[in-house]
Amino acid sequence: MALACALVLSACARSPASQAADARASLASWDSTLALLGRERARGTLPEKFIAQVLRAAAQEKAGAEARLRAAEAR
Amino acid sequence: MLLGRDVLDQQVIDVAGHEMGKVDGVGLELRDGEPARVAFIVIGGTTLLWRIHAGLARWAERRLGGEGHRARIPWQQVLKIGVDVKVDVKAERSRALHWERWARHVIRRIPGS
Amino acid sequence: MSKLLEIALGVVTGIGGFLEAGSLATAAQAGAAFGFRLVWALALGTVCLAFMVEMAGRLASVSHHTLPDAMRERFGIRFFLVPLVTVALVSFLVLASEIGGVCLALQFATGVPLRWWVAPVILGLWLFLWKGTFGMVEKGASLLGLVTIAFVVGALKLGPSPAELAAGLLPSLPGHDPAKYWFIAVSIVGASVSPYLFYFYSAGAVEDGWDESYLGINRIVAGGGMAFGGGIAAAVLVCAAMVLHSGGIQVDRYEQIPMILSSPLGRWGFRLFVASLAIGCFGAALEIALALAYLVAQGLGWRWGESLQPRQAARFALVYTLALPLAGLVIVTGIDPLKLTIFSMALTALSLPVTVVPLLVLMNDPQYLGDHTNGWLGNAAVLAVSVVACVVALVAIPLQIFGG
Numbered sequence: 001m002a003l004a005c006a007l008v009l010s011a012c013a014r015s016p017a018s019q020a021a022d023a024r025a026s027l028a029s030w031d032s033t034l035a036l037l038g039r040e041r042a043r044g045t046l047p048e049k050f051i052a053q054v055l056r057a058a059a060q061e062k063a064g065a066e067a068r069l070r071a072a073e074a075r
Numbered sequence: 076m077l078l079g080r081d082v083l084d085q086q087v088i089d090v091a092g093h094e095m096g097k098v099d100g101v102g103l104e105l106r107d108g109e110p111a112r113v114a115f116i117v118i119g120g121t122t123l124l125w126r127i128h129a130g131l132a133r134w135a136e137r138r139l140g141g142e143g144h145r146a147r148i149p150w151q152q153v154l155k156i157g158v159d160v161k162v163d164v165k166a167e168r169s170r171a172l173h174w175e176r177w178a179r180h181v182i183r184r185i186p187g188s
Numbered sequence: 189m190s191k192l193l194e195i196a197l198g199v200v201t202g203i204g205g206f207l208e209a210g211s212l213a214t215a216a217q218a219g220a221a222f223g224f225r226l227v228w229a230l231a232l233g234t235v236c237l238a239f240m241v242e243m244a245g246r247l248a249s250v251s252h253h254t255l256p257d258a259m260r261e262r263f264g265i266r267f268f269l270v271p272l273v274t275v276a277l278v279s280f281l282v283l284a285s286e287i288g289g290v291c292l293a294l295q296f297a298t299g300v301p302l303r304w305w306v307a308p309v310i311l312g313l314w315l316f317l318w319k320g321t322f323g324m325v326e327k328g329a330s331l332l333g334l335v336t337i338a339f340v341v342g343a344l345k346l347g348p349s350p351a352e353l354a355a356g357l358l359p360s361l362p363g364h365d366p367a368k369y370w371f372i373a374v375s376i377v378g379a380s381v382s383p384y385l386f387y388f389y390s391a392g393a394v395e396d397g398w399d400e401s402y403l404g405i406n407r408i409v410a411g412g413g414m415a416f417g418g419g420i421a422a423a424v425l426v427c428a429a430m431v432l433h434s435g436g437i438q439v440d441r442y443e444q445i446p447m448i449l450s451s452p453l454g455r456w457g458f459r460l461f462v463a464s465l466a467i468g469c470f471g472a473a474l475e476i477a478l479a480l481a482y483l484v485a486q487g488l489g490w491r492w493g494e495s496l497q498p499r500q501a502a503r504f505a506l507v508y509t510l511a512l513p514l515a516g517l518v519i520v521t522g523i524d525p526l527k528l529t530i531f532s533m534a535l536t537a538l539s540l541p542v543t544v545v546p547l548l549v550l551m552n553d554p555q556y557l558g559d560h561t562n563g564w565l566g567n568a569a570v571l572a573v574s575v576v577a578c579v580v581a582l583v584a585i586p587l588q589i590f591g592g
Contacts, residue, residue, distance in 0.1 A: 049299035097489030178502035188498040
């Protein structure tokens with residue numbers, strides 16, 4: 001039973017190539033988010049307090065994605 | 076009447092129409108040469124634990140030093156069995172509501188209860 | 189109150205009460221990642237939900253038993269423990285996500301970090317339950333929840349192609365990222381078919397004194413309320429598809445979601461989003477806390493009733509009084525609210541058979557339903573959706589956790 005689980009889980013773990021692709025997709029997604037944020041900001045549809053929160057979230061997520069990308073490329 | 080289906084785990088309602096608990100257990104009276112007869116129903120205490128896991132029930136009774144706050148209602152006081160089991164008992168006086176009274180005591184301290 | 193008014197109120201309550209953290213987050217993720225391709229999952233979940241809510245209402249009206257009460261009676265304590273513990277655990281996590289949703293909405297509006305809002309929100313929820321009646325909870329929060337119609341307005345303004353939208357109603361295989369596709373599909377079903385809804389609905393039917401004469405109303409309220417409510421979730425998906433998908437934006441944080449409404453509706457879009465998130469999650473949190481209390485109290489035979497004073501149903505009140513701060517603690521730990529929401533939705537889907545199978549057995553038992561037992565369609569639809577959702581969840585959840 002434990003062996004079966006271990007086999008399934010190891011099959012689930014993705015290859016470094018696909019992990020790198022995921023990290024790049026995440027970075028692209030957040031760059032697009034920031035672009036959209038910029039457009040909304042120019043239109044004045046979002047309060048500054050909220051924009052600050054999105055910027056903070058973007059910085060956190062991008063840092064995480066960059067770390068994952070470096071780790072995947074190092075393999 | 077099938078005890079398991081019609082009595083066990085049914086809601087028990089008192090004379091005032093208030094919930095008293097569920098029939099957690101049924102007590103049978105064994106008689107020589109005659110079919111067993113229902114003597115009483117049991118609400119509360121460690122009764123339920125005995126049906127779930129005997130080991131757990133034994134442990135609980137050791138910790139509690141007894142059967143807990145168990146209410147036995149004689150079969151003669153069971154008025155009607157239908158959607159619920161109606162009994163000729165006042166819930167407020169019964170041991171079945173021991174933990175409800177304890178909870179009420181806790182809750183009384185909070186404003187607006 | 190005239191039956192027509194009751195129907196109208198019931199349907200409106202169903203619509204207003206539909207959108208909460210789970211349906212919002214899963215629909216937004218689905219729209220952003222896959223455009224309209226997952227509309228079928230939403231439709232499937234909503235149809236299954238409508239069937240099950242109707243069943244819960246029918247059970248209560250005909251047998252005068254609530255669902256937990258009937259389950260304990262019919263299956264005995266040992267079997268009952270399985271749904272009791274499973275649903276309690278899963279609902280607890282969902283409760284935490286809803287509390288997180290309210291706190292997040294307040295953070296978006298004010299800039300004050302979400303963990304500072306946990307205590308006041310818990311207090312607000314608790315006060316509402318402590319002093320309120322069932323009617324207030326059922327109707328109050330849900331009527332205010334009609335603000336979520338803003339998503340429908342936004343979706344219409346964005347002008348999706350009807351052909352593309354219709355194409356999304358047909359299940360299709362994903363072009364990319366199948367693990368994520370099926371995980372989101374399963375989470376959508378879990379978000380739609382939340383067990384706490386049936387426990388809440390069946391208790392409500394008994395609190396409101398429904399009997400066999402209400403069967404028609406029950407059918408319309410369940411069907412209409414849930415169907416239109418599902419339409420609001422679909423609107424969220426459409427908004428996310430049109431605003432985020434085209435830009436290649438995946439939803440990984442709640443912060444990305446308000447723009448799906450600010451884009452079509454401007455400044456008011458943001459305000460309406462925050463209001464929708466806050467109200468929707470607040471209402472859902474009330475319902476889940478009550479559903480937990482109903483589940484325990486009715487299963488164990490305690491006195492229960494939201495319209496009773498707390499001291500009249502002390503243990504019942506104690507359940508929600510303890511559940512709320514415990515759930516709040518989960519949010520205070522700093523766990524990511526979006527991950528918690530999505531994960532608890534997937535867990536809900538995984539645990540569906542545990543709720544569904546006992547319900548179906550009851551619904552086919554003439555001892556409880558008399559002449560009103562289930563037809564084959566209801567049985568088949570509900571069983572199929574829950575078994576498939578569970579199996580897919582069994583595969584998709586580990587893939588998402590360990591593959592992501």
